[in-house]
Amino acid sequence: MPRRHPTFRPLERKSETIVSDLVSVEVPTVGESISEVQIGQWLKSEGDHVAAGEDLVEIETEKASVQIPAPVAGVLTSIQKKEEEFATVGEVIASIQPGEAPAGGGGGKSASSQSAAPTPAPAAPSPAPASSAPAGKGGFVMPAAQRLLDEHGLRGDQVPATGPGGRLLKEDVVAYIRSRPTDPAPSAAPATTRPDGPTTAASTTPAAFQPPAAPMTPAQRPTIDGSLMTSSLHRGEEVKPMSMLRRTIAARLVEAQQTAALLTTFNEINMQPVMDIRNKYKQSFHEKHGVKLGFMSFFAKASVEALRRFPAVNAEIRDANIVYKNYQDIGIAIGGGKGLVVPILRNVERMSFAEIERSIGDYARQAGENRLQPADLMGGTFTISNGGIYGSLLSTPIVNPPQSGILGLHSIQERPVAEDGQVVIRPMMYVALTYDHRIVDGREAVGFLTTIKEVIEDPARMFLEV
Structure with missing residues (x-):
C-alpha cells in the first residue's frame, strides 16, 4: 500500500489588527x-x-x-x-x-480610544471635574492652561478664552487669577454669653492660660491698607524661558550698542498740513483703495526723499567698505503677538500711498497672528518706528544692524508755537533720528530731519519733487 506523504498546511495566525507605521x-x-x-x-x-x-x-x-x-x-x-x-x-x-x-464627522478624539462595548444605561448626572470642563462656549483648553486650572480648582467655562477658535490659553488663566478678588479673611468666632457677662471668644479658657499667638510670617504681615498679604498672590515669582524672538531682539540691540557709534538728533514737525489733507481725502481714499489713509505713508514717502538727498543714512558698513544702496527698503516697526517685529516694505520709492498703507495693514494682521515669515523681516535699508501710538512723547530709538539710521515718530500734541510773530496752537510731533556716527555726520543727520520736516509741513513737495 503506497505510503502517503503528510499534507503540510500553513500555520494559522491569530487575528490581529494591522497598525500602520507612525x-x-x-x-x-x-x-x-x-x-x-x-x-x-x-x-x-x-x-x-x-x-x-x-x-x-x-x-x-x-x-x-x-x-x-x-x-x-x-x-x-x-x-x-x-x-x-x-x-x-x-x-x-x-x-x-x-x-x-472617524465616521460621523468631528475632529475629536481617536476612534480607537472609544470602547466597542454596548453603551450602558445612563446613570444619574454627576458634576464634571474641573479638568474636563470646556472653555467658554465649547472651546478647547490648551494643556498649559489645563494645568493651571487644576492647580487653582477652576473650571474652563469660568475663564474667558481669547485664543484662536475659542481656545483657552495659559495667559487667559493667569489674567483671570490675577483679576480675581482675594478671599476675605475668616471672621472672628462669635461671642458667647456667660452668666458673668459676654466674652470675646467661644473658648471658656481663662485669659491667663491662653497660649501666646504665633508670630506672623513676613508673608502674613499686614499691608498698608491693613489686609493680610498672601505670598502666592503678592510675592510669587514665575520663571519662563526667553522666547527665540526676544532673544534675537536682545542680541541685536546689544550688538548695535557695542558695534555702532550711535547718536540721536531731534526736531519737531507741525502736523496740521498733513492732517488737513488726510481729513479732506480720507473718505474718497478709502472708497477707492479699500484702505485707510494713515500718517505712516506720508513719513515713508518723506523718508524716501530724505534718503535720496543723504545717501549715507541709507548705507551700511560692510567689512572695511561703505555700501550705498540705490533703493529704499524701509522697515516698519510693528508690535506683534510675541514682541516687536520689523517687516520690510520693498522699493518704497516705487510704491503708491495706497500700496504702502495696504502692505502695512497686511503685515500688522500677520504679526498679530504670528504668521510673519522670516523672509518678510530680512534686509531693509532704513527703519521707521512709531512710538506715538503707545503715547510716547520723546525717545531715542536704536538702529537695526547693519542699517545706519532709524526714524522715531511720537505722539501728536497741541502746543503753543510762534508763527509770523504770533503764538498759535498747532498739533506738533517730535521726531528723532538715531544714526551711526561712523558713516553719518551730524550735518547729514540734521539735514535729513530737516528734509522730513519740510516735506511733511509742505506735502506738495512729494509730488513736485522740490
Missing part, C-alpha cells in the same frame, strides 16, 4: 542660519484627529513664528516637545497615526 512630525528648515526653535502653542492635543496640511503647532524662530502643518491625516498620538521647550531642526516633536477621520 508618521513623525519634525522641525522643518526655516532659514539658513536657524538651527534651533522654541515650541510655541500646540493647536492640537494628543488624541485629536488632524487633516493633512492642518496646522499642528506654532514654533518660534529667531525672526518670526511659523506654523507646522500635519504631513498626513490621522490621529495625533504623542507630543514629544511641550510648549516653551526648545528643539533643533530635524528633531521629532510629535507622532501621527495615519488614518481617516
Whole structure:
C-alpha cells in the first residue's frame, strides 16, 4: 500500500489588527542660519484627529513664528516637545497615526480610544471635574492652561478664552487669577454669653492660660491698607524661558550698542498740513483703495526723499567698505503677538500711498497672528518706528544692524508755537533720528530731519519733487 506523504498546511495566525507605521512630525528648515526653535502653542492635543496640511503647532524662530502643518491625516498620538521647550531642526516633536477621520464627522478624539462595548444605561448626572470642563462656549483648553486650572480648582467655562477658535490659553488663566478678588479673611468666632457677662471668644479658657499667638510670617504681615498679604498672590515669582524672538531682539540691540557709534538728533514737525489733507481725502481714499489713509505713508514717502538727498543714512558698513544702496527698503516697526517685529516694505520709492498703507495693514494682521515669515523681516535699508501710538512723547530709538539710521515718530500734541510773530496752537510731533556716527555726520543727520520736516509741513513737495 503506497505510503502517503503528510499534507503540510500553513500555520494559522491569530487575528490581529494591522497598525500602520507612525508618521513623525519634525522641525522643518526655516532659514539658513536657524538651527534651533522654541515650541510655541500646540493647536492640537494628543488624541485629536488632524487633516493633512492642518496646522499642528506654532514654533518660534529667531525672526518670526511659523506654523507646522500635519504631513498626513490621522490621529495625533504623542507630543514629544511641550510648549516653551526648545528643539533643533530635524528633531521629532510629535507622532501621527495615519488614518481617516472617524465616521460621523468631528475632529475629536481617536476612534480607537472609544470602547466597542454596548453603551450602558445612563446613570444619574454627576458634576464634571474641573479638568474636563470646556472653555467658554465649547472651546478647547490648551494643556498649559489645563494645568493651571487644576492647580487653582477652576473650571474652563469660568475663564474667558481669547485664543484662536475659542481656545483657552495659559495667559487667559493667569489674567483671570490675577483679576480675581482675594478671599476675605475668616471672621472672628462669635461671642458667647456667660452668666458673668459676654466674652470675646467661644473658648471658656481663662485669659491667663491662653497660649501666646504665633508670630506672623513676613508673608502674613499686614499691608498698608491693613489686609493680610498672601505670598502666592503678592510675592510669587514665575520663571519662563526667553522666547527665540526676544532673544534675537536682545542680541541685536546689544550688538548695535557695542558695534555702532550711535547718536540721536531731534526736531519737531507741525502736523496740521498733513492732517488737513488726510481729513479732506480720507473718505474718497478709502472708497477707492479699500484702505485707510494713515500718517505712516506720508513719513515713508518723506523718508524716501530724505534718503535720496543723504545717501549715507541709507548705507551700511560692510567689512572695511561703505555700501550705498540705490533703493529704499524701509522697515516698519510693528508690535506683534510675541514682541516687536520689523517687516520690510520693498522699493518704497516705487510704491503708491495706497500700496504702502495696504502692505502695512497686511503685515500688522500677520504679526498679530504670528504668521510673519522670516523672509518678510530680512534686509531693509532704513527703519521707521512709531512710538506715538503707545503715547510716547520723546525717545531715542536704536538702529537695526547693519542699517545706519532709524526714524522715531511720537505722539501728536497741541502746543503753543510762534508763527509770523504770533503764538498759535498747532498739533506738533517730535521726531528723532538715531544714526551711526561712523558713516553719518551730524550735518547729514540734521539735514535729513530737516528734509522730513519740510516735506511733511509742505506735502506738495512729494509730488513736485522740490
